[in-house]
Amino acid sequence: MTAERERRRTEEPWRVGVLFSCSGPLALIEQTQLKGTLLAIDEINEAGGIDGREVVPVIYDPGSDDASFAAHAQRLMLDDQVSCIFGCYASSSRKAVLPVVERLDGLLWYPTLYEGFENSANVVYTGAAPNQNSLALCDYLLGRHGQRFFFVGSDYVYPRESNRVMRAFIETGGGEVVGEAYVPLNATRHDFVPIVRQLRQAAPDIVFSTVVGQATTFFYQCFAEAGLDSATMPIASLTTSETEVRAMGHDVARGHLTAASYFQGVAGSSNSDFLARFRKRFGDREPANMCAEAAYFQMHLFSRALAAAGTMESDVLRTCLADLELEAPQGPVRMASGSGHARLWTRIGRVDDAGEFEIIAEAGGPTPADPYLVSHGRNPTA
Known part of the structure; x- marks a missing residue:
C-alpha cells in the first residue's frame, strides 16, 4: 500500500448506521433517541473524532415498521458497508433487526428498556432489563x-x-x-x-x-x-x-x-451539563428522557471502545466494551463482561x-442487569 493510499484510509470517517423512526406511531419517542445519538456524535467529532477520524451517521427512517427496520439494517450492512447500527425502540423492531446483525456479524446498539430473556452477542443492551x-x-x-x-x-x-x-x-x-x-x-x-x-x-x-x-x-x-x-x-x-x-x-x-x-x-453536574448541551442543540422546550439519555451515553461508550479497538470488527469491539465504565447523565454506568448489558440506575x-x-x-447505586431473572431477590428502593 502506498503512503498516499494509507493516508486516505486512515483519514476516512467511521461510518455508523442510525435507525430511528421519524414517522409513524413511534416517531414521538424515537426522534428523541435520534437526537441523543446525534448530540453525542457532535460531541465526539468536536473533540477530534476517534483517532482523528470523525464519526459519520448513515441515517434511515424505518417509519415505525418492523419490516422496514430489517430491510434498512440489511441495506446498511451490505450496501453502505456499516457494521455498527444504533437504533430501534420497539422490541419487535429489535427482533426484526436481530437476524440481520447476527447473520452478517454486526452490532446493534439498543438504547431502550426491554422485556429481558435475550442475550445476543450481536446486541449491546443499554436500556433497562426488568x-x-x-x-x-x-x-x-x-x-x-x-x-x-x-x-x-x-x-x-x-x-x-x-x-x-x-x-x-x-x-x-x-x-x-x-x-x-x-x-x-x-x-x-x-x-x-x-x-x-x-x-x-x-x-x-x-x-x-x-x-x-x-x-x-x-x-x-x-x-x-x-x-x-x-x-x-x-x-x-x-x-x-x-x-x-x-x-x-x-x-x-x-x-x-x-x-x-x-x-x-437527576442531580449532578453530568446531567446538568448534558441538559444544557441538549437544549442548546435542540431548543429549550425539547425534553430529554430515558431513551434519549441511553442513546446518548451508548454512543460515547462506542467511542471509547472504538478508540481502544482501533477497528470496527465486532469481536474486537465486544472485547473492548467489556467492563467499560463512564459517567452518564444518570450516573456512573458500566457494561457487564460477557452479557452485553449495562449496570443502570x-x-x-x-x-x-x-x-x-x-x-x-x-437505589443507592447502579443495578446489574439480570435479563433472565436468575436472581429473584427484591431490589428495594430507598
Missing part, C-alpha cells in the same frame, strides 16, 4: 398503593412479555391482576374509551401501562377526561417519559408514576404540577 425497573416499581406500588392491578398495553411483544413478568412479580408479592387489555400500536383516542369503561368497573388500585408512542397521550387524556384520578388510581408505567408528558399536557399527567434509569431531575418518578418527574425513590 430487574432494573419492573421489580422496584412493583415493590413500591404494592407497599404504597395497593394490591389490585389492571394492565393496559400496546399489542406487540414488549407489552405482553413485560406484563407476563410483572404479573409474576405482583403475584409473588401478594397482589393480583384484575384485568388486562391491549390496543393497536397506532391506537386512537377512541380505542381507549372501552378500556376506561373497564377501569371504572374493575376499580383497581393501580393501572400498569405499557402503552407506547403517540397512543400513550391518548390513553392518559382519555383517563383524565373520564374523571379518573391519579390520587386514587395512578397509572404506573415503564414507558411514559418527559416526552409523552409534554405531548399529553402536564395537567393530564400529574400524579402518575414511571420507573426509569433517568429523569431530567433504578429510579421511580412522579409527575408534579410543572410536568416534571419528581424522583420519589431510587
Whole structure:
C-alpha cells in the first residue's frame, strides 16, 4: 500500500448506521433517541473524532415498521458497508433487526428498556432489563398503593412479555391482576374509551401501562377526561417519559408514576451539563428522557471502545466494551463482561404540577442487569 493510499484510509470517517423512526406511531419517542445519538456524535467529532477520524451517521427512517427496520439494517450492512447500527425502540423492531446483525456479524446498539430473556452477542443492551425497573416499581406500588392491578398495553411483544413478568412479580408479592387489555400500536383516542369503561368497573388500585408512542397521550387524556384520578388510581408505567408528558399536557399527567434509569431531575453536574448541551442543540422546550439519555451515553461508550479497538470488527469491539465504565447523565454506568448489558440506575418518578418527574425513590447505586431473572431477590428502593 502506498503512503498516499494509507493516508486516505486512515483519514476516512467511521461510518455508523442510525435507525430511528421519524414517522409513524413511534416517531414521538424515537426522534428523541435520534437526537441523543446525534448530540453525542457532535460531541465526539468536536473533540477530534476517534483517532482523528470523525464519526459519520448513515441515517434511515424505518417509519415505525418492523419490516422496514430489517430491510434498512440489511441495506446498511451490505450496501453502505456499516457494521455498527444504533437504533430501534420497539422490541419487535429489535427482533426484526436481530437476524440481520447476527447473520452478517454486526452490532446493534439498543438504547431502550426491554422485556429481558435475550442475550445476543450481536446486541449491546443499554436500556433497562426488568430487574432494573419492573421489580422496584412493583415493590413500591404494592407497599404504597395497593394490591389490585389492571394492565393496559400496546399489542406487540414488549407489552405482553413485560406484563407476563410483572404479573409474576405482583403475584409473588401478594397482589393480583384484575384485568388486562391491549390496543393497536397506532391506537386512537377512541380505542381507549372501552378500556376506561373497564377501569371504572374493575376499580383497581393501580393501572400498569405499557402503552407506547403517540397512543400513550391518548390513553392518559382519555383517563383524565373520564374523571379518573391519579390520587386514587395512578397509572404506573415503564414507558411514559418527559416526552409523552409534554405531548399529553402536564395537567393530564400529574400524579402518575414511571420507573426509569433517568429523569431530567437527576442531580449532578453530568446531567446538568448534558441538559444544557441538549437544549442548546435542540431548543429549550425539547425534553430529554430515558431513551434519549441511553442513546446518548451508548454512543460515547462506542467511542471509547472504538478508540481502544482501533477497528470496527465486532469481536474486537465486544472485547473492548467489556467492563467499560463512564459517567452518564444518570450516573456512573458500566457494561457487564460477557452479557452485553449495562449496570443502570433504578429510579421511580412522579409527575408534579410543572410536568416534571419528581424522583420519589431510587437505589443507592447502579443495578446489574439480570435479563433472565436468575436472581429473584427484591431490589428495594430507598
